Amino acid sequence: xxxxxxxxxxxxxxxxxxxxxxxxxxxxxxxxxxxxxxxxxxxxxxxxxxxxxxxxxxxxxxxxxxxxxxxxxxxxxxxxxxxxxxxxxxxxxxxxxxxxxxxxxxxxxxxxxxxxxxxxxxxxxxxxxxxxxxxxxxxxxxxxxxxxxxxxxxxxxxxxxxxxxxxxxxxxxxxxxxxxxxxxxxxxxxxxxxxxxxxxxxxxxxxxxxxxxxxxxxxxxxxxxxxxxxxxxxxxxxxxxxxxxxxxxxxxxxxxxxxxxxxxxxxxxxxxxxxxxxxxxxxxxxxxxxxxxxxxxxxxxxxxxxxxxxxxxxxxxxxxxxxxxxxxxxxxxxxxxxxxxxxxxxxxxxxxxxxxxxxx
Amino acid sequence: xxxxxxxxxxxxxxxxxxxxxxxxxxxxxxxxxxxxxxxxxxxxxxxxxxxxxxxxxxxxxxxxxxxxxxxxxxxxxxxxxxxxxxxxxxxxxxxxxxxxxxxxxxxxxxxxxxxxxxxxxxxxxxxxxxxxxxxxxxxxxxxxxxxxxxxxxxxxxxxxxx
Numbered sequence: 303x304x305x306x307x308x309x310x311x312x313x314x315x316x317x318x319x320x321x322x323x324x325x326x327x328x329x330x331x332x333x334x335x336x337x338x339x340x341x342x343x344x345x346x347x348x349x350x351x352x353x354x355x356x357x358x359x360x361x362x363x364x365x366x367x368x369x370x371x372x373x374x375x376x377x378x379x380x381x382x383x384x385x386x387x388x389x390x391x392x393x394x395x396x397x398x399x400x401x402x403x404x405x406x407x408x409x410x411x412x413x414x415x416x417x418x419x420x421x422x423x424x425x426x427x428x429x430x431x432x433x434x435x436x437x438x439x440x441x442x443x444x445x446x447x448x449x450x451x452x453x454x455x456x457x458x459x460x461x462x463x464x465x466x467x468x469x470x471x472x473x474x475x476x477x478x479x480x481x482x483x484x485x486x487x488x489x490x491x492x493x494x495x496x497x498x499x500x501x502x503x504x505x506x507x508x509x510x511x512x513x514x515x516x517x518x519x520x521x522x523x524x525x526x527x528x529x530x531x532x533x534x535x536x537x538x539x540x541x542x543x544x545x546x547x548x549x550x551x552x553x554x555x556x557x558x559x560x561x562x563x564x565x566x567x568x569x570x571x572x573x574x575x576x577x578x579x580x581x582x583x584x585x586x587x588x589x590x591x592x593x594x595x596x597x598x599x600x601x602x603x604x605x606x607x608x609x610x611x612x613x614x615x616x617x618x619x620x621x622x623x624x625x626x627x628x629x630x631x632x633x634x635x636x637x638x639x640x641x642x643x644x645x646x647x648x649x650x651x652x653x654x655x656x657x658x659x660x661x662x
Numbered sequence: 663x664x665x666x667x668x669x670x671x672x673x674x675x676x677x678x679x680x681x682x683x684x685x686x687x688x689x690x691x692x693x694x695x696x697x698x699x700x701x702x703x704x705x706x707x708x709x710x711x712x713x714x715x716x717x718x719x720x721x722x723x724x725x726x727x728x729x730x731x732x733x734x735x736x737x738x739x740x741x742x743x744x745x746x747x748x749x750x751x752x753x754x755x756x757x758x759x760x761x762x763x764x765x766x767x768x769x770x771x772x773x774x775x776x777x778x779x780x781x782x783x784x785x786x787x788x789x790x791x792x793x794x795x796x797x798x799x800x801x802x803x804x805x806x807x808x809x810x811x812x813x814x815x816x817x818x819x820x821x822x823x824x
Binding site (some may be wrong): 349350351352354355359360361362365440444474475488489490493494495496497498499500502503504505507509590604606643644645647648649650 | 664665666667668670671679694695696697699701702703706707718720739740741743744746747763764765766778779780781782783800801802818819821
């Protein structure tokens with residue numbers, strides 16, 4: 303059994319920042335990453351990020367992954383990243399079981415754990431939603447931006463949140479036609495600057511619309527969409543047909559944190575944070591001392607907040623392990639202020655409400 | 663409507679434009695940021711402090727048209743590609759726009775392209791004057807186009823002839 307001081311599960315924005323933060327205080331860190339490449343969803347993000355300089359705003363997500371991995375290298379003697387390593391179990395004695403390279407199974411015992419496992423995509427129920435050609439937005443981004451593969455020629459985007467409009471824009475950059483973006487909500491959920499980028503390229507954004515059914519025998523050939531009323535009921539007679547070979551579903555994310563539930567961490571369903579989340583302190587610590595959470599695993603937000611939470615969780619986890627830097631209080635307050643600032647506006651209303659409910 | 667379509671109304675657009683007299687004096691930034699979101703690279707990018715957001719990162723940026731010299735550093739730095747430079751000092755008939763354009767292949771100087779409005783509809787011809795894509799722009803090229811003055815408040819994008 304491998305023994306470590308601090309185990310960070312996940313190497314997305316939250317996990318990488320948590321590891322950097324903890325190692326800079328002196329802690330020894332092992333990062334588990336289930337993919338063959340570190341960086342989580344950052345490596346698929348070719349657009350510039352929002353936020354402020356502290357969260358690398360105006361840099362492209364994929365480049366932010368590079369910046370963070372370079373910092374990780376600086377602490378090479380204190381941080382180990384294990385790739386192709388999926389945490390599959392988390393037990394009472396802080397033993398995490400790991401599946402490595404899909405063949406080896408082993409145990410890690412950690413004095414402290416930061417769960418930065420991210421999120422999973424929600425899907426939509428409609429007839430024939432299992433036809434080839436119907437993807438989640440994450441899969442489309444992986445094909446295009448990681449592997450350089452065109453997912454198809456004509457795309458209907460379902461979901462006008464940030465991911466839906468950003469992926470639509472990236473599809474068009476790849477030379478793929480986006481026929482429309484639709485969303486059942488009466489208003490666009492995405493930052494409107496993103497929506498305007500699409501609008502001025504002539505892509506219609508259809509709010510109060512949903513998918514009625516997908517049509518095709520061996521693969522997707524067309525989508526039938528319709529309008530919905532203010533209670534999300536389809537309005538008969540409003541059906542429209544789009545001949546498309548790709549439908550991209552981007553209807554939101556849910557926190558991925560079953561490991562924490564397995565460990566016995568107190569969990570709560572908080573709709574404002576998009577699902578079941580662990581209860582935690584202001585310092586990202588759960589009700590079990592030494593077990594922390596950061597990023598989308600604690601509630602769906604932007605990557606900027608995930609990074610600030612990662613830095614905060616890493617700092618506090620290291621301090622609990624005995625690595626408390628001289629400027630601990632000042633740094634902790636700095637990260638808390640960053641988070642408060644990112645969440646202070648109208649788009650942060652839901653997050654602030656959710657944080658209140660999930661606070662220990 | 664804006665929240666349903668992503669297309670800003672004429673009134674919203676005009677509020678972001680400085681007076682025509684200012685545009686006629688020389689280049690100036692038009693910051694089409696209408697929504698309070700946590701973002702401030704425009705403020706950080708501006709070398710003369712002409713764009714202010716302030717303490718709360720969610721504030722909508724305010725551009726001082728007298729301080730702004732239209733250098734355009736903010737254009738490629740805005741993550742929302744919401745900023746363009748307008749310059750009416752070069753001709754009485756046309757106005758120059760500098761807009762971000764993240765698509766390949768890039769147009770070439772001297773090329774005539776199709777001018778589009780905020781809904782992506784073709785409205786005019788536009789003459790490409792210059793294409794800037796230095797490393798400091800970090801893969802957000804900025805294209806300078808000459809457009810008939812009557813499209814000052816409508817022109818926002820372009821596409822190359824098929």
